[in-house]
Amino acid sequence: MSIIELGEVRDGTVPEPSGRRPPAVGRPLRCAAVLLLALIVLAGATPLARRTVIPVPAAPRATAYLSAGGVFVVDPSTPTEDRHLTAYALPAANGDVRRRWQMPLPGAGNSSGFVGARVERGLVLLTEMNTDDGVWETVAFDASTGGQRWRLAGFPSWTADGGLLLNAFGEGSGAVSRVAPDTGLVLWSVPVPTGGYVSYHGDDVVDRFVLFRQNGEVQVHDATSGRLLRSVDTLPGDRSESQQQHVAGELVLLLGADRTRLEAYGLSELDRRWTAELPGLAFAARCGDLLCAFKETGGIAVLDPATGAVRWAATGEQGIGVVRADRLLTSGLDRRQIVRELATGRVVAELGRWDVLPRVRPDDPLIGVRPGSDGRLVVAELDLAAGRSRIIDMLPRGTNNCQASSWDLLCARLDGSTALFRLRP
Template structure:
């Protein structure tokens, strides 16, 4: 599973993840509930396999106000301030919830993000006094921070022991490649004031390229591992003076509003691959979704583009998000009290199956499967299982009890905030 960042939030006071049940409604026994759920699955998805009794969860102590993060196969518990300006940061492995490291960290501000790279942990913080970002590097075997710098992490490559960071000073921005072990600068690039610079990918894998769109209509691709200029290309006069840059992996998309969009391939020296009449100016950051490019309207709507031609494959105003899982797109109906999730054909947008009120939790244990969860109305519990998208069937794995906050899947585990503010970690099949 690719690295993910999950914010589990805080325990709500006096509330449950599930809506309240009217007082006159009698409680539903667990066996009856399982039978009802199984019947729903039989009708809606062609049947489901009933679960074996799962092992009890591992319980991680935590207090209300603690911040939780999951990155890859690690759970991080960031405690409240034990004294002014000091926080406890614990690192635990998943799915066994074994304590790996414990640090006392002095900081001014809030921890916004966490990145992991081998034995290194990077905390992104916002300084309350300066309103600027900073990064604190920790190593499991060292009680003190390895380095502190006023930078924001944009990507981490454990194999290269390298972090791509952005630094702001009084005159603008710098992009730098930092040595993870020491914090030393391997390379630096200045971002001119009116130029646009953006990594080729955000989150997940380390970006290969740093794209730059200059005010004199030139597109540049910088190698993020060396800081060297890889290619440059002049942008033809197709549209308005102000252009837009949308990174989409190895493709840099240049938008000229109603005059269309042009795709440049960084692996071929920024050669122009296509020009299309598609106007992406109303859409949020087009990005790769498998072998396609997905773009989303701010409220509701999706457009899927063929990266080989730049042409629209299909669009719909029914969905406002989509997640690529194997050979499928998983999406849902927004703005409803209970999520309604669907499985789509990425190439056509056709609905292949409906998962009802089960929510997708990302890629499952096998190809073309997804972990799913379902809230039980009126109870502090969440059912969880695996959706086989080839057969449109759900195998129910178990139920997480005494759940107070949102639940997420990562590294073969289901992680949930519990009613007493602790964290439950259920090992998955």
């Protein structure tokens, strides 16, 4: 709340009041000040709607995706009509979205639907899953013209040298293949046997991938050439034991079937580093420079990746949160968002109940949404550094299923339409 100074009291003799009432010289000024103060208080209580609402041309039940390259709309599937992928450019200022191109989509067969549109390195990559065999399939379009480049089995990931990997995993055997991004030409493939699993190393791009075989063998491959770099047998005495496997930073983590023993191997040499006993463990993953281990019944333990020692532990939290600098955001069982110091576990703030929206870029602001008491959608920035949630806007009733890219929110509405809410916090 702002404080408006109306005057000051000085030391000295106070004059005697005269018998005559003084003229109301200062009364208009005082009234205006009080009115201004009231307006400031009211403005702090109710967020100002500083947004631009841009309708996106999309048929009811169409699926829209927000990306760094614009908005992409996939027509709903029908028995008789063809589907299309339509690309819209985001307006530089206030105005309508502009259609850039529209292309027919190849027949999807028994598809579970597309899961996203990614725009990177001149390509639009659209990925879906076939429900017959559970195999992912990717269609590549030219980002400028919409022309289809290729259509291949596999989920796409970029490599450190600008190549593209397709991981074609499903219910049976599969393969990890490197393809030429422009043409889809398959350069090499590494078979993945039935029951096998692949995990990638790299933050934004892949430089190595790890193949976990069902018999306990772990193989590290180069993502540029597919060449086998290292291998180790992690189950020399018991081939029947099942494991959960994951690459976390420079470690390969193996979780036994008893959900108690977590083993760590160095990624480069596949040498055993340490073993930690953590009863009821669900999974473990990298959290900044540390490891976060989450329990099946809720709760978190943060481990030192060098030794496996527990740095700190807390109960009642679940799911991998977001790490920003030295802060960790986790979600409680009731969707409460909790900010902790990553190194110590000290609670910095509790931000309330929010659903954190998916982001297009890793460094995009953290946007949380929740339904308001009047049916509108409350939108807030979750600031981990400041340890607070700041309400930005309240979107109209019936707004849901939002995606965030910086301060742009692409949302569906109950009437079946799609809108882009350009916020100005």
